[in-house]
Amino acid sequence: MTMTEETNVKQNLIVLRQILEIPQHFSTGPIMGRFLKELRDNKRIMANRCPKCGRFHLPPREVCAICRARSGEFIEVGPEGVIQSYDLVYYASPDPLTGQARQAPYTTVNVLLDGVQGKDTLWHLLNETDPAKIRRGLRVRAVFNEERTGSIFDIKYFDIIDNK
Amino acid sequence: MKKNRNVGIIGIGQTRHSSHREDVNQPEMIHEAITLALEDAKMTMDNVDCIVHGNMELFEMIHQPDMWHVISDGAYGKPGLRLTTGGTTGATLVCGADTLVASGLHDVVLAVGFEKLQEGHTTGGITNMADPLWGRELQTGALTGMTADAVIEEFGEKRAKHAAMKMRVIMDKHAMLNPLAHRRFGFTDDMIPTMIDNVPPLVGELRIVHMCSQSDGACAMIFASEEVAKKRCPNPAWVMDHITIHREETFNLFGNVEEMTTMRYAAKKLFERNGITNPRKQIDVFEMYDPSSWWGLDWIREFLLLEGDEHLKMVEDEEIAINGSFPINPSGGVVATNPIGATAMIRVAEAALQIRGMAGEHQVKKDVNLALASGFGGTLWTVLVLLSKNPPKLTEK
Numbered sequence: 409m410t411m412t413e414e415t416n417v418k419q420n421l422i423v424l425r426q427i428l429e430i431p432q433h434f435s436t437g438p439i440m441g442r443f444l445k446e447l448r449d450n451k452r453i454m455a456n457r458c459p460k461c462g463r464f465h466l467p468p469r470e471v472c473a474i475c476r477a478r479s480g481e482f483i484e485v486g487p488e489g490v491i492q493s494y495d496l497v498y499y500a501s502p503d504p505l506t507g508q509a510r511q512a513p514y515t516t517v518n519v520l521l522d523g524v525q526g527k528d529t530l531w532h533l534l535n536e537t538d539p540a541k542i543r544r545g546l547r548v549r550a551v552f553n554e555e556r557t558g559s560i561f562d563i564k565y566f567d568i569i570d571n572k
Numbered sequence: 573m574k575k576n577r578n579v580g581i582i583g584i585g586q587t588r589h590s591s592h593r594e595d596v597n598q599p600e601m602i603h604e605a606i607t608l609a610l611e612d613a614k615m616t617m618d619n620v621d622c623i624v625h626g627n628m629e630l631f632e633m634i635h636q637p638d639m640w641h642v643i644s645d646g647a648y649g650k651p652g653l654r655l656t657t658g659g660t661t662g663a664t665l666v667c668g669a670d671t672l673v674a675s676g677l678h679d680v681v682l683a684v685g686f687e688k689l690q691e692g693h694t695t696g697g698i699t700n701m702a703d704p705l706w707g708r709e710l711q712t713g714a715l716t717g718m719t720a721d722a723v724i725e726e727f728g729e730k731r732a733k734h735a736a737m738k739m740r741v742i743m744d745k746h747a748m749l750n751p752l753a754h755r756r757f758g759f760t761d762d763m764i765p766t767m768i769d770n771v772p773p774l775v776g777e778l779r780i781v782h783m784c785s786q787s788d789g790a791c792a793m794i795f796a797s798e799e800v801a802k803k804r805c806p807n808p809a810w811v812m813d814h815i816t817i818h819r820e821e822t823f824n825l826f827g828n829v830e831e832m833t834t835m836r837y838a839a840k841k842l843f844e845r846n847g848i849t850n851p852r853k854q855i856d857v858f859e860m861y862d863p864s865s866w867w868g869l870d871w872i873r874e875f876l877l878l879e880g881d882e883h884l885k886m887v888e889d890e891e892i893a894i895n896g897s898f899p900i901n902p903s904g905g906v907v908a909t910n911p912i913g914a915t916a917m918i919r920v921a922e923a924a925l926q927i928r929g930m931a932g933e934h935q936v937k938k939d940v941n942l943a944l945a946s947g948f949g950g951t952l953w954t955v956l957v958l959l960s961k962n963p964p965k966l967t968e969k
Contacts, residue, residue, distance in 0.1 A: 423594055428633060434704045444705075467706055493718050499774040501695040501712045516710045531710055539776075544721075560709050 427507055436558075442482065443468045447562040451552045453486040455524060463526030486521035487550035488569070492529045493518045496539055513537045519548055519566055533565040546570060573813045573845070578963045579673040580801025580808030581924045583613025583682075583794030589754040589909045592690050593788035598637065599644035602686045602790040605914075606645055609682065609792035614804060617646035620794070621678035626655040626665045626685050627913025630697035645684055658701065659714075659861070659949025660816070661685055662791065662917030666957055669795040670811045679797045686790035687911035694786045694912070701950045714950070715783065717776020719866045724777065727884060733768045733777065735884045740767075740781055740865040740907060742893050747904025749894070749934040754787040754909040782865040782907070789911035791918045798963055809924035809943070812960040815842045818953040834954040835874035835946070842956050843877070851876050852898050856940040857926045859919040861948040862905045872900070875946060875956075895937055902926065902934040916947030920957045927961050 436444055439456065446452045455464040458472035459480040466485065471478050500512040515537055518529035535551070536542055548566040556562035585608025587593070593601055610616060623645055625638040634640070638647065638654045653672075657664040662685040669683040695713030702711040724732040741764060747753040759767070771779040801808040817838040839851070848854050860875065862868030872892070873883035886892050892900040903922040906915055923943035925931040940961065947955035 421594060432704070436705055440705050493721065495712070495716050495718060495775050497712050497715070497775045498772070499695070499712060499715060501699065501715070502693055503696075503709075507693075507696070516712075531707055533710065544725075560706050 429506060437470070439468050439470050439479070444558040444562070446482075447552075448556040448558040451487075451556075451562075452484050453521060453530065453550065453563075454482045455485045455521075455528070456480065456482050457525070464524045464528050466521070466524060466528040466530050483523065485523040486519075486530070489519040489521035489524075489530070489548060491517050491534070491542070491544050491546045491548055492520045493544065494534060494542055496537060496542065515542060517548065517566055532560070532563055535565040535567050541568065575674045575964075575966055576676050577674060578798040578801075578966065579670045579795050579811045580798060580805065580963070581793055581811065581920075581959070582796050582801050582805035582808045583609040583611075583615065583792075584921045584924060584930075585609030585612060585792045586752050586914075586918065586921065587789045587791075588752050589787045589789035589911055591754065591785070591787060593688060594690070598632070598634075598686070598688055598691075599641045601688065601788065602641055602684055602792070603644035605686070605790035605792040606682065606684055609794050613794040613796075615680070615794065620646065620650065620680050620682045622651040622653070622672055622681045623647040624653045624655060624665050624669045624672070624681060624683040626657075626661045626683075627687050628656055628658055628661055628697065630700050631687055631689055631692040631694060631912065633692055645682070651678070656913070657949060657953065659863070659912060660916050660947040660953045660955045661913045661949070662915055663814075663861075663920060663945070663947025663955035663957060664816070665917055666793065666811075666920045667814050667816060667955065669793070670814065673795045673797050674811075676797075679800050681795045682792060683795065683917065684790060684792040685914040685917040687913040687915075688788045689786040689911060690788050698950065712775060714863055715775045715778060717773075717778045717866075719864075719870050720777035720782075723866060723870055727881060731884065734764065735887050736782060736865045736869050737764045737768050739869050739887045739892070742887070742890065743862070743865065743868075743901055743905045743907050746894055746902050746934060747908035749902070750904050750908070751933070752789075752909070753904040754789070755785045756904070756908065757781070778864055778866060784863050784906045784910040785908065787909055787911040789909065789914055791911075791914040791921050793917060793921055793924070807928045807930075809927040809959045809961070810963045812942075812958040812964045813842060813846055814955065814957040816953065816955045817841070818951070833874050834952050835871050836877060838954040838956045839875045839877055842958060846958060851944075855898075855942050855944050856938060857902065857923065857936050857943045858898065858900045859903060859923045859926075859943070859945040860900055860905065861916055861919055861946045862901065862907055863948060865907055867948075868900075868905065868907070871946075875944075894934060899936045902931060902936055904934075916945075916949070916955065919945040919947060920959070923957070923959050927959055
């Protein structure tokens with residue numbers, strides 16, 4: 409076989425396939441840690457407040473990035489609030505750590521909790537996937553899980569409470 | 573922007589973009605773009621002083637891919653920078669390369685952006701950008717129906733859905749003129765009513781054709797000092813200015829944000845300092861990073877500092893079409909082609925091709941003296957790059 413013939417032979421290209429599974433652990437720090445501890449131990453949603461501009465951070469943050477001031481007191485908010493925006497997700501995207509596809513459909517909501525000053529909404533799940541039953545402005549309430557570990561899912565989801 | 577000296581774009585290379593480039597590995601793929609850019613600039617790697625390299629590592633899960641790619645981008649033994657800023661990476665590469673040349677540090681800089689999205693998981697990768705202590709469990713990559721909701725609420729379901737799908741069809745008509753574009757469906761206007769209701773939804777009213785593609789591809793650009801550019805290239809595109817705007821905690825503020833968007837803020841600043849008082853008249857073509865047709869539609873109003881329903885009219889009246897009065901994305905845009913680390917660079921490259929009169933079948937008919945390109949990324953970063961046909965006057969801005 410000449411060189412030309414050799415290079416003209418179709419080559420079956422090899423594609424390597426791998427699945428990654430990466431165990432990770434993240435430090436929460438004293439501020440986010442206190443927020444999660446309150447969820448776990450007391451079923452309370454705690455925001456903290458910028459001492460300069462007065463807006464609430466939810467989840468709490470170490471500093472107000474706008475005022476560059478260290479955040480101050482913790483204040484209980486919710487557990488009821490109003491839907492500010494939502495996403496009804498049909499696409500079964502993977503959990504980025506396990507690669508397992510999420511169950512779809514599901515609804516994520518941004519809830520402006522009662523007592524919050526400012527615009528920070530709490531991002532979570534809504535226990536409803538019928539588009540006809542979801543709209544902005546509906547009142548919702550956080551439902552806590554029986555078993556709580558100090559994570560986002562200490563709140564199971566939000567329930568609509570005035571969808572009559 | 574203060575500049576020590578002008579910078580010209582004298583070389584541009586793009587691969588064919590596709591959902592599957594399994595015929596080449598990563599270095600081979602970016603080598604294609606670099607070879608084309610060098611050919612365009614009539615240069616070899618010997619003429620290049622520095623290489624700026626970028627993509628988004630979370631997609632292919634390869635850290636420091638520039639070390640692997642040294643075999644194909646010519647960076648061995650040369651100064652190099654690696655930049656990665658999420659979706660804006662490609663535009664940030666442009667800003668970086670421009671800065672390196674404008675500062676006088678290097679005369680010729682090669683920038684290359686790439687992604688092989690098929691080698692990882694795009695939505696999984698983007699989900700990883702969320703706060704691991706809270707949002708990562710909730711985020712669905714870059715997919716959201718919130719902009720669709722907002723546009724529908726403001727303009728009514730019928731008009732909003734039609735305008736978004738009309739914009740999608742215009743982008744596809746442009747992509748059909750661009751042989752390198754990834755998704756080329758051949759949509760026609762009569763398909764719009766059927767598509768509005770029957771294309772599968774991803775999130776809310778964001779449907780699968782509205783959303784940008786997941787592409788494999790690379791883009792390379794060569795930036796040269798005014799002296800080199802004028803000597804080597806009959807038709808450089810000149811970097812007039814660029815601006816990068818980002819802000820904290822956008823995702824917490826997602827609920828009914830009333831603040832000025834990073835798009836409007838960036839445009840306002842950039843236009844002010846470059847004497848642009850009427851962008852629709854003064855700018856000849858706009859390559860916009862349109863991650864979806866809903867965002868693209870909404871952002872026309874933001875970028876052009878419009879009020880009311882002017883942006884909808886621009887779509888409905890086909891002003892944004894390639895032969896319209898204000899062409900947007902003659903390349904087909906991001907909804908057609910999206911190798912993410914290259915995507916924002918492709919916007920600048922396509923704007924530069926329009927200025928240089930080298931866009932081929934998707935060259936706009938009118939003269940292009942001023943072109944705008946935008947980059948977008950998490951968390952709602954905006955980069956704008958302004959290019960001109962004539963070298964800008966070096967004055968302090």
